[in-house]
Amino acid sequence: MTEKPAHVLLADIGGxxxxxxxxxxxxxxxLRIFDNDLYTSAEAVFTDYLADSDHAVDVAxxxxxxxxxxxxxxxxxxxxxxxxxxxxxxTGARHGVIINDFEALAYAVPLLDSTQVQKCxxxxxxxxxxxxxxxxxxxxGVSGLLWSGTRWVAISGEGGHVTLAANNEEEEALCRFxxxxxxxxxxxxxxxxxxxxxxxxxxxGDKITAAQISRAAGAGDSRARHALDLLFALLAGVAGDLxxxxxxxxGVYIGGGVARKNLELVDTTEFRxxxxxxGRYSSLVQQIPxxxxxxxxxxxxxxxxxxQFSIRPEDG
Numbered sequence: 080m081t082e083k084p085a086h087v088l089l090a091d092i093g094g095x096x097x098x099x100x101x102x103x104x105x106x107x108x109x110l111r112i113f114d115n116d117l118y119t120s121a122e123a124v125f126t127d128y129l130a131d132s133d134h135a136v137d138v139a140x141x142x143x144x145x146x147x148x149x150x151x152x153x154x155x156x157x158x159x160x161x162x163x164x165x166x167x168x169x170t171g172a173r174h175g176v177i178i179n180d181f182e183a184l185a186y187a188v189p190l191l192d193s194t195q196v197q198k199c200x201x202x203x204x205x206x207x208x209x210x211x212x213x214x215x216x217x218x219x220g221v222s223g224l225l226w227s228g229t230r231w232v233a234i235s236g237e238g239g240h241v242t243l244a245a246n247n248e249e250e251e252a253l254c255r256f257x258x259x260x261x262x263x264x265x266x267x268x269x270x271x272x273x274x275x276x277x278x279x280x281x282x283x284g285d286k287i288t289a290a291q292i293s294r295a296a297g298a299g300d301s302r303a304r305h306a307l308d309l310l311f312a313l314l315a316g317v318a319g320d321l322x323x324x325x326x327x328x329x330g331v332y333i334g335g336g337v338a339r340k341n342l343e344l345v346d347t348t349e350f351r352x353x354x355x356x357x358g359r360y361s362s363l364v365q366q367i368p369x370x371x372x373x374x375x376x377x378x379x380x381x382x383x384x385x386x387q388f389s390i391r392p393e394d395g
Contacts, residue, residue, distance in 0.1 A: 087386050088129075088139045088170060091180055091378040092121050094156040094217025095272070095336070098376045099128040102140075102386055107379040121159055122169035129170065139172040140382045142183030144218065146237065152177050156217050156273075178235065178385075181220035181334075184372075185212045185233035186381030188224055188332050191374065196332070197342070200351040201368030208328035211321045213238070214335025214372070215274070215314060219267035223325045238321065239267040246316055246356065253309070256281045270314045272337050279306040293341050304344065311345050314338070315353035322367045323360060334372040342371055 087102035097115055100107035109132075113124050121143075129136070145154035150163040166175035188210050207226035214220045221238030224231050243264045245251035257264035257277065268274055272289035279292050284302050295303035314333070322331050331354075338345075355364045374380075 086134045086137060088125075088136045088172065089141075089379045089382045089386075090121075090125070090128075090139065091142045091183065091376060091382070092124070092152075092154075092159075093144045093180060094154065097121065097124045098379060099124065100376070100379050101132075101134055102383050105383060105387075107376070107383055110376060110379070112376075115157065115159075121161055122165060125166075125169050136170040136172040137174075138386070139166050139170045139175045140386055141166060141175070141177045142180035142378045142382055143177055144180045144216070144220070147177050147179050147235070150177065176385075178233075179220075179222070180378055181212055181214070181222035182233040182235040183378040183381040183385070184214070184220070184332075184334055185210065185222040185224040185235075186231060186384045187377040187379075188212060188381075189231055190380050190384060191332075191370075191372065191377065195374040195377065196370040196372055199347050199369040199371060200354075201330070202366040204330045204368055205328040208330070209325050210329040211318070211325045211327035211331045212334065213314070213318050213321055213331065214333055215271045215310070215337040216335040217272050219270045219274075219317075220335060221321065223321075223327070224329070234325075239270075240265045241317075242266070243269055243313065244316065244320070246312075246353070249309070250313065253278065253281050266313070266317050270310060270317060275306060275310050275337065278309050279303065282306055282309075289337065293344075296341070296344055307341055307344055308346065308349070310337070311341075311350055312353045315350045316356070318369065319354040319357055319364050322354075322364055323357060327367055330368045330370055332370045332372055334377060338371060339373060339375070342373075 089100045091098040097113040100110040143152040153160045163175040210224040212222045219239030223234035243266045245254045254264040257268045275289045292303045296307050357364045
């Protein structure tokens with residue numbers, strides 16, 4: 080029996096969807112998108128993707144929407160967890176590497192071309208200036224990207240779980256609502272798909288899905304539109320805080336399905352106003368450009384970039 084050619088498997092494991100592709104000629108190919116609700120584990124997703132493939136796995140590179148510590152991944156929004164050893168066993172890979180999904184997205188940012196992003200105000204980017212990356216999806220992902228002098232290095236963390244700051248009475252009322260419901264109002268509790276649902280309920284609506292709210296907003300429903308406006312105002316404020324924290328003169332890049340799917344409903348003038356409302360440092364933030372990421376699977380590009388550096392010493 081002829082052996083299958085071995086390639087690098089790329090996988091972006093999100094809270095709602097997983098995306099898998101092969102890295103061939105330095106390009107993600109054969110992309111498939113999976114609904115995570117139809118699977119009991121990430122390993123089951125890999126089994127499905129590999130079942131009819133003509134390739135064998137040499138190295139598996141994964142971006143994972145959750146905490147990644149010492150080679151172990153744990154998702155907050157569904158009961159999925161695994162180790163690098165689990166990935167090797169599930170895929171037959173010689174090596175398995177797991178990083179946070181927004182770390183993978185950060186590595187993609189310098190590779191995105193003008194068709195994959197849309198600018199939202201601000202000045203020019205500094206060529207090697209620090210980039211800030213943030214994005215609402217199932218949760219709220221946050222990362223940064225620094226230039227080392229020879230290559231880009233991503234900063235990974237859980238910035239989506241910082242305390243949510245209110246900038247007006249309505250936002251303060253929302254924070255109280257979230258604190259009463261969850262004990263704490265973190266940024267992710269409002270700026271995410273799940274957060275959009277809670278904002279809609281806060282505004283007096285029934286509990287429906289984020290997708291239903293988006294569709295209603297697009298059809299002219301005032302409460303649904305108000306919910307999205309509030310989410311994007313909060314996103315702008317947190318993104319501006321992140322820009323200040325990192326000194327993001329290379330720009331702020333906004334990913335995530337909630338942003339991408341509702342981009343046509345964003346009031347960009349109001350977004351910039353909220354982004355720049357930083358008191359004595361407003362003039363600094365005014366110069367920082369914001370870019371909406373339009374590509375549906377940018378994290379796979381980041382994983383492809385990492386593949387050129389092979390396996391890090393700590394990877395197994």
